[in-house]
Amino acid sequence: MKEKIDQLLEKIKKYHQTADLALVKKAFVFAQKVHQGQKRLSGEEYLEHPLSVALILADWRLDTGSLVAGLLHDVIEDGGVRKEKLVSEFGAEIADLVDGVTKIGEIKLRGKSEAVFVENLRKMIVVMAHDLRVVLIKLADRYHNLQTLFALPLEKQKRIAQETLEVYAPLAERLGMGEIKGRLEDLAFPYALLEDYQWVKDFAFPFYRQKEEYLQAVKNEVNKALLKKGIKAKIHGRAKHLYSLFRKLSRPEINKEINKVYDLMALRIIVNTIEECYIALGVIHSLYKPVPSVGVRDFIAQP
Incomplete structure (x- = not known):
């Protein structure tokens, strides 16, 4: 104590x-x-x-x-x-x-x-x-x-x-x-919701393991590219919470198809200034293709 x-x-x-x-x-x-x-x-x-x-x-x-x-x-x-x-x-x-x-x-x-x-x-x-x-x-x-x-x-x-x-x-x-x-x-x-919890846990586990390895590789690649631009960022990765995943999989437009869930894994990139934020966005676009149906939201210009 x-x-x-x-x-x-x-x-x-x-x-x-x-x-x-x-x-x-x-x-x-x-x-x-x-x-x-x-x-x-x-x-x-x-x-x-x-x-x-x-x-x-x-x-x-x-x-x-x-x-x-x-x-x-x-x-x-x-x-x-x-x-x-x-x-x-x-x-x-x-x-x-x-x-x-x-x-x-x-x-x-x-x-x-x-x-x-x-x-x-x-x-x-x-x-x-x-x-x-x-x-x-x-x-x-x-x-x-x-x-x-x-x-x-x-x-x-x-x-x-x-x-x-x-x-x-x-x-x-x-x-x-x-x-x-x-x-x-x-x-x-x-x-x-025990049955739903067990289903989501068993269903999502293989995807989580696969995505976690990919997420670490992306994290390293992004960090390296940002350092080349002189940006020291804090980069955190996270898996989608199980209950949040359950609710998303339950939507009619998703219909339990996990490949339609685009934020199963996510990176949070924290930089020091607004200018660095836009530079970082440019770096991300140069490395990866945006998902057309998701788009980019600018909460700096439009809070």
Whole structure:
């Protein structure tokens, strides 16, 4: 546990040199006392969860208040601590964040009817509207909880997975957190739609292996060509997330033909200036032929 809190403090210092680390340590000690002796259904010490949530929030470079609230986010719901106690120990702002996350957790979005779902969603939006950080803490909480979803009863697994696909993943996308959206979907996918997950996984695996080798070769070729132009770029490759692939393969115009999916693999090329961006585009065009049906979108000229 000490290793994890040290890791958290080091992460914070790297992006927030004036952070109140004493407050973070105080929150850790407080959570440690509240959750002492508690275990999660997965068998791990309960404190592992709020620590993991805080580490995720640090990866997202959130402020100290969010990190402290991340460490404390379960002390009301699972520790019996009153909000007034948090106000006296950590101030009203952090207490409000923890209370907001608790209230979202109490809302079971999926009900017996669409009307119940819509009403519960409305309640959730009202809670989130007070402070966007509540949403981010809840997303980090959901992301970590999905990693131990196997320990829950089957009915609860499916409900949480469906909520994730219908609400939390789209919410992450709206916030511009595309990578987190993809991870949430892929973690929830096998619990919400097991047969579809297994089919996509088995169907796509041979293509992924073949494309990964090709992707590495393209990455090397592009990097070499850019260096000749004096451009030092950061080039990252990625495979399409499985749930995203499933949705695309399910479209009528694709009709489960994987060769019609043009973004099965993708490269992200990051350069330093707008000028370098257009030069890099020219380099790409000189190396490879554009796909006519896809085209090029210029989000610099037309955001």
